[in-house]
Amino acid sequence: MSTLQEKMFEELKDGSLFQKAESYGLSYLSEVLNRNVYPSSEAIDKLAEFEEVLPVESGDAHALITRLHSYGSPATVAQVGGRYFGFVNGSVIPAGLAAKNLSIFWDQNSAMQVISPICSKLEMVVQNWLIELLGLPKSVVAGFVSGTSMANFCGLAAARYRLLKNKDWDITEQGLFDAPKLRVVTCRQAHSTILKAISLVGLGKGNIEWVDVDAQGRIIPEQLPELDDSTILILQAGNVNSGAFDDYSKICKKAKAAGAWIHIDGAFGLWAGATTRLKHLTKDYEYADSWAVDGHKTLNTPYDSGIILCDDAEALTASLHMTGSYIIKGDERDGMYYTPEMSRRSRIIELWATLRYLGKKGIDELICGLHDRAQLFAEEISRTPNFKVLNEVVFNQVLVQCETDELTEAVMYEVQKLRECWVGGSSWQNKKVIRVSVCSWTTTDADILRSVHSFHKAMEIIRA
Numbered sequence: 218m219s220t221l222q223e224k225m226f227e228e229l230k231d232g233s234l235f236q237k238a239e240s241y242g243l244s245y246l247s248e249v250l251n252r253n254v255y256p257s258s259e260a261i262d263k264l265a266e267f268e269e270v271l272p273v274e275s276g277d278a279h280a281l282i283t284r285l286h287s288y289g290s291p292a293t294v295a296q297v298g299g300r301y302f303g304f305v306n307g308s309v310i311p312a313g314l315a316a317k318n319l320s321i322f323w324d325q326n327s328a329m330q331v332i333s334p335i336c337s338k339l340e341m342v343v344q345n346w347l348i349e350l351l352g353l354p355k356s357v358v359a360g361f362v363s364g365t366s367m368a369n370f371c372g373l374a375a376a377r378y379r380l381l382k383n384k385d386w387d388i389t390e391q392g393l394f395d396a397p398k399l400r401v402v403t404c405r406q407a408h409s410t411i412l413k414a415i416s417l418v419g420l421g422k423g424n425i426e427w428v429d430v431d432a433q434g435r436i437i438p439e440q441l442p443e444l445d446d447s448t449i450l451i452l453q454a455g456n457v458n459s460g461a462f463d464d465y466s467k468i469c470k471k472a473k474a475a476g477a478w479i480h481i482d483g484a485f486g487l488w489a490g491a492t493t494r495l496k497h498l499t500k501d502y503e504y505a506d507s508w509a510v511d512g513h514k515t516l517n518t519p520y521d522s523g524i525i526l527c528d529d530a531e532a533l534t535a536s537l538h539m540t541g542s543y544i545i546k547g548d549e550r551d552g553m554y555y556t557p558e559m560s561r562r563s564r565i566i567e568l569w570a571t572l573r574y575l576g577k578k579g580i581d582e583l584i585c586g587l588h589d590r591a592q593l594f595a596e597e598i599s600r601t602p603n604f605k606v607l608n609e610v611v612f613n614q615v616l617v618q619c620e621t622d623e624l625t626e627a628v629m630y631e632v633q634k635l636r637e638c639w640v641g642g643s644s645w646q647n648k649k650v651i652r653v654s655v656c657s658w659t660t661t662d663a664d665i666l667r668s669v670h671s672f673h674k675a676m677e678i679i680r681a
């Protein structure tokens with residue numbers, strides 16, 4: 218045995234290395250709720266410590282973990298805490314995080330049942346739970362992917378397969394050259410990853426038939442072009458700025474009758490369909506053909522976790538299919554048939570644990586809680602004439618504007634500098650806005666008030 222092998226056996230058996238990592242992690246968790254949300258410039262500058270040449274000799278694992286903690290932890294963004302409102306992210310539910318921690322020791326590959334029976338079983342179970350929870354047709358299948366970018370890609374790949382197959386064209390064999398032309402219809406505020414997916418599946422962004430949106434960012438049903446059996450229609454559940462939901466009742470049945478494929482990008486919004494109070498936002502979304510949703514955003518699973526749900530198992534699996542002489546088909550479920558990857562980490566474990574822990578009531582409370590605190594933010598920030606909320610806060614997103622674009626930007630940067638909370642910018646109806654996305658279960662009413670206070674303080678500093 219080489220000395221390196223001996224050293225690694227020792228590290229594996231001795232356990233103190235893992236205890237060290239865990240104890241650093243625990244000390245991180247004990248501080249993360251109260252520390253500055255964004256790392257200090259000093260902490261960011263110290264990241265230069267990582268700029269080193271790859272050592273020739275194997276090193277000391279304990280020293281490496283200490284190094285990672287010393288320079289890495291302070292340079293993280295406190296997304297786990299309750300005052301990070303940037304982009305559309307999310308915290309972690311402790312049970313999901315703990316389940317992930319156990320599963321990292323297993324290092325399972327969830328490609329096939331024969332490779333990991335536990336992953337195969339949990340994927341089956343969660344697929345069934347999701348159908349019930351979200352009120353989707355029983356025939357829906359789920360693929361567990363890295364995020365909604367990938368889920369959107371899978372949905373469009375399935376759509377492309379089915380619409381062409383209906384015209385006796387097998388995309389997997391014949392490819393796109395000389396294939397019957399497909400149409401893509403989506404709204405002007407489709408998420409950038411939708412555009413990426415359209416381009417990845419070879420449909421071409423230049424071919425998109427754009428549809429205007431209303432003042433809340435919802436596709437205007439009356440402005441949809443005539444749909445047909447060559448059309449992929451892409452809707453959204455949760456506009457990335459306003460959080461608005463498209464009107465599925467007005468659109469879906471008609472689109473389906475015309476033979477179109479409907480894909481819904483519901484990265485953070487689809488979970489509204491699992492609630493009592495917000496379910497109305499997703500009314501009739503079950504008439505779509507495919508849905509993309511993230512675990513790692515509003516559901517608060519660890520990264521990376523996305524799901525493609527598809528009511529056409531054949532289209533999904535045929536479009537993502539791979540074969541090989543060494544492939545042994547399982548009796549239950551081989552996860553790789555539902556995703557582009559073969560080897561995949563076992564993200565299903567955290568997703569299973571999060572859903573199992575919360576239960577239906579807990580999921581309802583989590584999602585509605587994000588909405589309630591977004592509303593509280595909107596209410597509190599609009600108390601002074603300095604700030605205006607531009608959107609109807611139907612879900613978890615609040616768009617805040619000051620008197621001028623310059624002031625809006627200046628306030629945003631000042632809020633970021635204060636580090637009490639973190640918010641990013643966007644534009645809405647050609648105006649600069651500060652976008653507040655409430656995505657974390659850890660956000661309390663006190664966090665909201667403290668963050669609103671930080672907005673006021675930022676305004677004072679700028680005005681002074």
Ligand SMILES: *Cc1c(COP(=O)(O)O)cnc(C)c1O
Nearest residue numbers: 305364365366408410457484511
């Ligand atoms: C975040 C987001 C995506 C992309 O999801 P990832 O998980 O980051 O890949 C797509 N659509 C919408 C509406 C989003 O908010």
